[in-house]
Amino acid sequence: MPDALNTTPLKAMPLDTTALSTEPLVIPPQRVVIVDTGCANITSVFCALQRLGVDVVISTDVAEIRAADKVVIPGVGTASQAMHNIHARGLYDTLLQLTQPTLGICLGMQLMTSHSAEGDVACLATIPGEVLPLNAQGLRLPHMGWNTLQLDAAQHPILQGLTSHDYVYFVHSFAVAPSAYTIASCHYGSTFAAIIGADNYIGMQFHPERSSQTGRRLLANFLRLSADQLRSYNRSKTADLETVA
Secondary structure (H helix, E strand, C coil), X not given: CCCHXXXXXXXXCCCCCHHHHHCCCCCCCCEEEEECCCCXXXXXXXXXXXXXXXXXXXXXXXXXXXXXXXXXXXXCCCHHHHHHHHHHCCCHHHHHCCCCCEEEECHHHHHCCCEECCCCEECCCCCCCEEEECCCCCCCCCEEEEEECECCCCCCHHHCCCCCCCEEEEEECXXXXXXXXXXXXXXXXXXXXXXXXXXXXXXECCCHHHCHHHHHHHHHHHHHCCHHHHHHHCECCCCCCCCCC
């Protein structure tokens, strides 16, 4: 049962992240490519990753994306425009065929699903799911502000160091329903997927780059994961999708 915080309109609130901020983050040297979809606030993501000590570039170059140790697909805007840009920039096949750990943020996570009702557009289908209008049960939309996560797959390494009391920052009006691919969920009027994963792909509906020390921890966890580790914890996208009661 969600608590009162999660069933009322959200306001900005301070984060209690003492434990997170004092725990050392050891991240191996690596090159991260942020894919420029033309629908993103790339600067904030770039700076958040750079502060973690990794080499970060922004690119639409297919060879550079394929050669990266990690790939990040950010996004702010509409799925239809982002998918149009992905096709126009010749990135579609490349993003489908990535073998390294790949993170989708906000709209970037939604683009990883099969279809978005926002513009009725087919997406990348790297993680099974469909993006639908968020059923906020009369609460204000967009869902904008701090909210907590339910850690559905608490042993997943992307959640290392997190608890259900840590806050992350959301800005969205569309969402993915919980499924067998859900790693963490959130409640705002109804429950929706906050982190999803399949194979070497992982998506976060919230903005880790705007989520203070909790977001820093999540980004660091992603940077420390190998593709083999992700695949060992994520469900394969070829598995039958399970129905969540």
